[in-house]
Amino acid sequence: MKKKKKVDPAIIKAREERRRKKIEKQIRRLEKNARQLKPIDEMEVSLDIIDQLGKRKRPTMQLSPAEAEARALLEKEWTRYKREEYMANIAQIDRIMASQRRALDKLYEESEELYDEAIMPDLQLIPYSINGPVATPPIKNYNSPDGDYIDVSKKWDN
Amino acid sequence: MLIKKLLSREIICHKVFIRALSAKPSWDIVTGVCVERLPVVTPPLNEIQKKYKDMLYKIEIEKSLKSDHELRHENDKVQAELLKNESADIDFDAVSKITAQDFEDACNEEYTQFKFASIETDADRKGDKTSIERCLQRHLVLVTQLKLGKDLKELLPQGPWKEGETLRQTAERIIKEKCGPELQVQFLSNAPCGFYKYKYPSEINGKVGAKVFFYYATYKAGSASKSKVNWLTRKELEETLPERYRKSVQDFLIEETY
Known part of the structure; x- marks a missing residue:
């Protein structure tokens, strides 16, 4: 059996101190980094484009009064259309919710236990994903001619 | 004062009477399932x-x-x-x-x-209603043939609830029974989304009729085997389903705008 070495309490204290300081330093460093925002590549205009800005500007077009008027009218018509669409959507949601409410009420009349089961949250549903719709139907057995798909989006650590 | 008392007593009596009446006839509990295939292709712009x-x-x-x-x-x-x-x-x-x-x-x-795939599929050209690959821009609802009493009717798949099941489990079982195990669907809730009730022509086992609770599910993959199954657009639904039944079904379906 090895004999345990006796350590001077002062040394232990110093060791603790050193460790604490080290962690504190790390925390400080992390905090400093936290204030730095992740760069967003898409939002930085490349220098190339800034250089050629004069060349790339389109000649400013003067809209004819008739055209401007037509656009304004279309904008108004669009707003009305969207409003109608929105109201129809709301009515639709109300209708569907009322239908479900009615079904649940009838179920309650019939059997309280079934009702209790029915109002339980559906936990299997949660990682839920849905695809589509798309602009053109998929072609069956289609091989993309342009090689492989490479995901170039950058990964950022937290 | 006396009249008021009398009136209130009458109301209570009436309520009790109604409850007794409503408790008396017993109904079969039936679960119907509305399986919907969502549009694959975006609808045309207006x-x-x-x-x-x-x-x-x-x-x-x-x-x-x-x-x-x-x-x-x-x-x-x-x-x-x-x-x-x-x-x-x-x-x-x-x-x-x-x-x-x-x-x-x-x-x-x-x-x-480059040839884009046509929106009009083979099934559209043949007028094949049993295929899922039809009317890509529309919502399709699965409809099966059911024998109710003597006559065959085209309704949403439905079946009786069994003791010990929740209604959701009944719905899942019915899809398996009526459409085969290949059809994969995604149920969207434990709660029914619609209700319909009908009376039997005469009492069966002491039951006067059936109360149908509809569950909603979306189509995921596979195809229905077994019985004859049709995938119908909203318009076709309107034509095939019986009048009152149709109203209950349409109550919880999203309207198509085109």
């Missing part, structure tokens, strides 16, 4: 949507900067001009390369050669 989209595109181009391709095209034009004038300092390397116009033409050709 008049105003098209107009507004065109306008947005125009505004977008007006506000944009010129692209690399456009710059190249302009550069080509300048070079061609220089070549015509036979000016001294022509960069021959620049002239001999493919012009932007050539590139554009090649791209356009490739585009015209």
Whole structure:
């Protein structure tokens, strides 16, 4: 059996101190980094484009009064259309919710236990994903001619 | 005061009477399942949507900067001009390369050669209602043939609830029974989304009728085997389902705008 070495309490204290300081330093460093925002590549205009800005500007077009008027009218018509669409959507949601409410009420009349089961949250549903719709139907057995798909989006650590 | 008391007593009596009545007839509990295939392809734009989209595109181009391709095209034009004038300092390397116009033409050709899949599928051409690959731009609802009493009816798949099951489990079982195990669907809730009740012509096992609780599910994959199954659009649903039943079903379905 090895004999345990006796350590001077002062040394232990110093060791603790050193460790604490080290962690504190790390925390400080992390905090400093936290204030730095992740760069967003898409939002930085490349220098190339800034250089050629004069060349790339389109000649400013003067809209004819008739055209401007037509656009304004279309904008108004669009707003009305969207409003109608929105109201129809709301009515639709109300209708569907009322239908479900009615079904649940009838179920309650019939059997309280079934009702209790029915109002339980559906936990299997949660990682839920849905695809589509798309602009053109998929072609069956289609091989993309342009090689492989490479995901170039950058990964950022937290 | 007396009248009031009398009245209130009458009301209580009435309530008790009604409860006794309503508790008396017993109903079968039946679960129906509405399986819907969501549109695969976006529906066509209507008049105003098209107009507004065109306008947005125009505004977008007006506000944009010129692209690399456009710059190249302009550069080509300048070079061609220089070549015509036979000016001294022509960069021959620049002239001999493919012009932007050539590139554009090649791209356009490739585009015209590409065949997009047709929105009208084989099933549409044959008028095959049993296929899931039909009317890609519309919602389709699964309908099966059911024997109710003597007559065969086209309804949503349904079946009786069994003791010990929740209604959701009944719904899942019914889909398996009626459409085979290959059809995969995604149920969206434990709660029923619609209700319908009908009376039997005569009492069966002491039950006066059935109360149908509809569950909603979306189509995921696979195809229905076993019985004859039709996938119907909203319009066809209207034509096939019986009047009152149709109303209950349409109450929880999303309306199609085109």
